[in-house]
Amino acid sequence: xxxxxxxxxxxxxxxxxxxxxxxxxxxxxxxxxxxxxxxxxxxxxxxxxxxxxxxxxxxxxxxxxxxxxxxxxxxxxxxxxxxxxxxxxxxxxxxxxxxxxxxxxxxxxxxxxxxxxxxxxxxxxxxxxxxxxxxxxxxxxxxxxxxxxxxxxxxxxxxxxxxxxxxxxxxxxxxxxxxxxxxxxxxxxxxxxxxxxxxxxxxxxxxxxxxxxxxxxxxxxxxxxxxxxxxxxxxxxxxxxxxxxxxxxxxxxxxxxxxxxxxxxxxxxxxxxxxxxxxxxxxxxxxxxxxxxxxxxxxxxxxxxxxxx
Amino acid sequence: xxxxxxxxxxxxxxxxxxxxxxxxxxxxxxxxxxxxxxxxxxxxxxxxxxxxxxxxxxxxxxxxxxxxxxxxxxxxxxxxxxxxxxxxxxxxxxxxxxxxxxxxxxxxxxxxxxxxxxxxxxxxxxxxxxxxxxxxxxxxxxxxxxxxxxxxxxxxxxxxxxxxxxxxxxxxxxxxxxxxxxxxxxxxxxxxxxxxxxxxxxxxxxxxxxxxxxxxxxxxxxxxxxxxxxxxxxxxxxxxxxxxxxxxxxxxxxxxxxxxxxxxxxxxxxxxxxxxxxxxxxxxxxxxxxxxxxxxxxxxxxxxxxxxxxxxxxxxxxxxxxxxxxxxx
Numbered sequence: 180x181x182x183x184x185x186x187x188x189x190x191x192x193x194x195x196x197x198x199x200x201x202x203x204x205x206x207x208x209x210x211x212x213x214x215x216x217x218x219x220x221x222x223x224x225x226x227x228x229x230x231x232x233x234x235x236x237x238x239x240x241x242x243x244x245x246x247x248x249x250x251x252x253x254x255x256x257x258x259x260x261x262x263x264x265x266x267x268x269x270x271x272x273x274x275x276x277x278x279x280x281x282x283x284x285x286x287x288x289x290x291x292x293x294x295x296x297x298x299x300x301x302x303x304x305x306x307x308x309x310x311x312x313x314x315x316x317x318x319x320x321x322x323x324x325x326x327x328x329x330x331x332x333x334x335x336x337x338x339x340x341x342x343x344x345x346x347x348x349x350x351x352x353x354x355x356x357x358x359x360x361x362x363x364x365x366x367x368x369x370x371x372x373x374x375x376x377x378x379x380x381x382x383x384x385x386x387x388x389x390x391x392x393x394x395x396x397x398x399x400x401x402x403x404x405x406x407x408x409x410x411x412x413x414x415x416x417x418x419x420x421x422x423x424x425x426x427x428x429x430x431x432x433x434x435x436x437x438x439x440x441x442x443x444x445x446x447x448x449x450x451x452x453x454x455x456x457x458x459x460x461x462x463x464x465x466x467x468x469x470x471x472x473x474x475x476x477x478x479x480x481x482x483x484x485x486x487x488x
Numbered sequence: 489x490x491x492x493x494x495x496x497x498x499x500x501x502x503x504x505x506x507x508x509x510x511x512x513x514x515x516x517x518x519x520x521x522x523x524x525x526x527x528x529x530x531x532x533x534x535x536x537x538x539x540x541x542x543x544x545x546x547x548x549x550x551x552x553x554x555x556x557x558x559x560x561x562x563x564x565x566x567x568x569x570x571x572x573x574x575x576x577x578x579x580x581x582x583x584x585x586x587x588x589x590x591x592x593x594x595x596x597x598x599x600x601x602x603x604x605x606x607x608x609x610x611x612x613x614x615x616x617x618x619x620x621x622x623x624x625x626x627x628x629x630x631x632x633x634x635x636x637x638x639x640x641x642x643x644x645x646x647x648x649x650x651x652x653x654x655x656x657x658x659x660x661x662x663x664x665x666x667x668x669x670x671x672x673x674x675x676x677x678x679x680x681x682x683x684x685x686x687x688x689x690x691x692x693x694x695x696x697x698x699x700x701x702x703x704x705x706x707x708x709x710x711x712x713x714x715x716x717x718x719x720x721x722x723x724x725x726x727x728x729x730x731x732x733x734x735x736x737x738x739x740x741x742x743x744x745x746x747x748x749x750x751x752x753x754x755x756x757x758x759x760x761x762x763x764x765x766x767x768x769x770x771x772x773x774x775x776x777x778x779x780x781x782x783x784x785x786x787x788x789x790x791x792x793x794x795x796x797x798x799x800x801x802x803x804x805x806x807x808x809x810x811x812x813x814x815x816x817x
Contacts, residue, residue, distance in 0.1 A: 222816065229615055231815045251617045259615040265608020269523075281515050282616035324612065 180207045182332055182363040183228060187237035190223050190387075197223040199387035200237065205365060207331075210358045212374050213367040215384035221367040222262055224384075225334055228365075229259055242331060255283070258330035262337045262367075264321035268310035272301055272320050275309060276327055283328045295323040298353065314341035322353060332363045339373050351377040405429055406449050410456070411439045411465035418442070421459040427451060441469070512618025516626025517633070524634045529595050537588065537642055544584055545569055545646045547577035549653040564778065566658040567665060567756045569650040581646055582752045585639075585673060586745055587709055592638060593680025594701040596631040599694035600624070600685045601810060606694065611815050624685065624810045628803060631681045636674045643670055661758075664781055669755045672792060676748040679799040680705065686806035689813065708743045716740040730767075737764040741791075744798055751791035754784055761787060 181204045188201040198220040205211045213221050226232040227239055230246030230253055239246055246253045266275045273292060280288035296305045299319040309317065318341055325333055335354065339347045355377050358364045368374045375381065375395045382392040391398055410418060411434075418440040422428050430443035444452050449468060456463050524530055551574035552565065573580040579587065601624065604610040614620050643666060651657060658666070683704065687697035707715075720735035740746040750763040758778040779787070 226815060231611070231614055251619070254615055255617040257615070259612070261608070261611035261615070263608050264612060266612075267523075267609060268607060278515075278519055279612075279616060281519075282512065282613075282618055284510065284617075321612075 181205065182207050182242055183365065184240045185224075185228075185237065188224070188227060188234055188239055189236045190220070190227060190232070191235045196387050198227070198234075201387070201389065203382060203389070205332075205363050207363050208358055208361050209379040210354060210364040210366060210377055212371075212378035212381035213365060213384055214369070214371050214374070214381050215367075216369050219369075219384045220387040221384055222336055225259070225336055225365070225367060228334065229253060229257060255328070256331045257334060258325035258328055258332070259334045260318075260321040260325040260336060260338060262340075264317060264324075266309040266312075266317060266320060266324075269308055271306045271308055272296065272312070272316075273305045275320065276324060279324050279327050285328070288327070291327060291329075292323075295326055299323045300349065315343060315346050318342055319346070319350070322350065326357065330362065332365070333357055334365045334367075336367045337369070338366065339368060339370060347373055404446060405443045406446060407469040408442050408444065408449055408452060409434050409439055409465070409467040409469055410442055410461075410463060411436070413438070413462045413464045416462065418461070421456060421461040422452075425452075425455055439465075512616075512622035513626035513629065516613075516618070516623055517630040520627050520630035521633055524596055524630060530634065533592060533595060534638060534641075537592070537638065538645065540584055540588065541581060541642050541646050542649065543577050544573060544579060544581040545649045546653070547574050548572050548580060549650055550574055552654060564659075564662055564665075564756075564758050566647075566650065566654075566656055566662045567758075569646060569654070570666075570669075571753065571756050582756060583749065585642075586676075586749050586752065589639070589673065589677045590680040590705045590709070590745075591702075592635050593631070593677040593682075594684040594698065594705065596634055597627075597681040597684030598688055598698040598701050600627045600631070601688040602692055602694050602697060603688070605692065614815055620811060621807065624689075624807055628681065628685060631685070632674065632678050635677045635681060639673050639677065640670060661781060665755055665758070665784070668781070668785065669752060672748070672751050672755065672788075672795070675792070675795050675799055676744060679744050679795060679802060682799050682803040682806060686802055686809065689806050689809045708745050712740065712743050712745060716743070734764070741794070744795055747791045747795050751788045751795070754788040754791070758784060760784075763787075763791075 183203065183205040185201050185203045188198055188203075189196070190198040201220075201224060203211075213224065215221055223232065227234050228241055228246060230250035233247050241253045242256055244252045266272070267278070270278070273296065276292045276295070277288065280292065285291070293302075293305075296302050299322055301316060301319055301323065304312065304316060309320070312320065318338065322335070322338065325335065333354075338354070339350055342350060351374065354364055354366065358379075366374055366378065371381075378395060380392070380394050381398065383390045383398070393401065412418065415438065418431060422431060422442070427445040427448040428442060429445060430441075432441045433439070434441045442452065453463075453466065548569045548571075551572055552568055554574075570581045573583075599606075601610070604613060604623075613623060647658065647666070680701070684697065684701040687700045688694070691697040691700065716736055716739045719739045720732055723739070724731035724735040726732050741750075754760050754763060758780075759776055761779060761783075
């Protein structure tokens with residue numbers, strides 16, 4: 180069942196087109212990743228879904244409501260955690276959540292507030308003023324705040340930006356379990372490698388348009404691009420000497436560790452590269468494919484889009 | 489902290505409909521009011537205003553005690569507590585409210601909206617199920633409530649000291665005049681609250697909006713007279729004194745401080761029947777008598793309506809600007 184549907188959704192600020200004819204369909208119980216660089220139009224899209232900014236043209240439907248006309252119906256069912264989420268510094272974490280509960284007219288929120296503060300790992304800091312919180316703690320409080328109204332849809336704008344790696348995986352686990360409990364989760368991020376594992380589907384969003392959409396594995400398969408291989412040699416020999424003039428080698432650069440090289444080859448030619456290396460008697464001790472995750476897909480799209488600038 | 493639970497013990501999510509629960513602006517106002525009352529600025533303001541009010545009323549009551557034995561039948565003696573002064577205190581209570589109370593309005597409004605922006609709480613707040621206008625209305629109502637509380641407390645404080653020092657109690661007529669004056673003062677300070685709130689919408693930084701509001705206040709309070717004299721010169725030459733003075737009075741009524749001062753003196757002095765320029769020929773052989781409250785209200789209505797209209801216009805500007813503003817800065 181579709182919970183958020185956008186059709187030809189467009190937002191212009193003067194000459195600038197922030198969102199350009201966006202068509203999306205989000206289903207119940209899935210985690211949908213809206214991935215793209217900063218300034219791609221992710222936040223603008225989210226604000227239109229919440230009725231906080233009006234589309235220039237096109238439509239959004241959230242749970243069957245038009246956010247521009249029935250903003251309250253939408254906001255009653257959507258939990259939102261904005262980018263760089265902020266709280267009232269002099270109030271405690273618990274008091275901040277209480278205010279949100281009151282704004283949502285929750286009759287007796289204390290139990291839920293306690294539970295959520297525990298879930299996001301802020302049980303001990305619940306009664307400290309938010310002014311003393313780290314950015315990661317604020318972000319976790321932001322998730323609790325968005326979950327407080329038991330929303331049908333959870334919209335998270337850059338939820339992992341300021342958190343340490345361990346916090347990220349906890350956050351992602353929480354997000355995953357929210358979706359498994361039946362929520363629709365829309366996740367916006369520019370840190371693709373962090374969030375791809377938790378997303379059922381992703382849309383790669385560049386300059387207001389969707390460059391690619393599908394499950395992470397589909398995307399990786401359907402977008403064959405250059406393959407990147409890290410080659411390790413057992414001597415200080417220069418790999419250029421071995422690969423000079425090989426037609427399918429697109430790029431050679433030094434790798435992260437000493438005596439390793441990063442070689443970019445045409446799609447489907449990694450095995451040919453091995454054959455060439457063996458034939459040229461290069462003393463290869465390791466060979467690793469690097470481009471199997473979405474990062475490469477993502478980078479490729481940015482490069483392609485960037486070419487139009 | 490109790491909450492709406494007591495009112496709606498068994499409201500189910502599905503039954504929640506607009507109208508069945510607390511209006512959003514009330515929830516916002518309640519939170520803002522709690523913030524104001526617990527804030528350092530509230531404590532500082534009440535201390536400063538309390539000391540100034542005490543000085544004013546001690547000076548006034550001293551002056552009244554000095555002349556009291558010689559004077560007979562001074563009309564509305566109790567209200568003189570608010571309008572007269574003696575050395576070394578330069579202002580009577582009313583004048584000092586006219587001068588200092590704008591600070592009250594500015595203090596509780598200058599960071600109303602840009603403060604939420606700076607803390608990053610605005611996007612979260614407007615994403616809750618309340619209308620966007622309820623945010624600014626709730627904040628304005630909370631500000632007005634604090635201002636009303638403080639002004640009422642100050643007025644009662646001054647009255648109390650006066651009763652103690654003079655040993656006279658106010659008559660019913662005097663109490664009702666004071667009550668009307670209190671409403672006037674709240675509208676007046678509400679204007680400054682609206683101005684500061686508007687500045688907090690237009691300026692991203694709280695420092696800028698505070699500076700602009702305080703600047704407006706200081707220019708009108710300190711340099712108003714020079715400005716109005718210069719402006720009046722454009723309409724009527726200084727050679728024709730009466731025309732020039734009339735023009736000065738007319739121009740000075742642009743300033744809410746003038747309107748408030750005029751209205752205050754009309755309300756708190758029942759013998760006053762006009763403001764502005766009064767020639768001695770106009771009052772020649774007039775009997776000194778007290779106006780009834782109704783008559784005073786008639787005389788004062790242009791000033792009161794003027795102040796109310798200014799407050800409404802300035803708040804409307806803040807309101808419209810806030811509604812049209814993007815949530816993101």
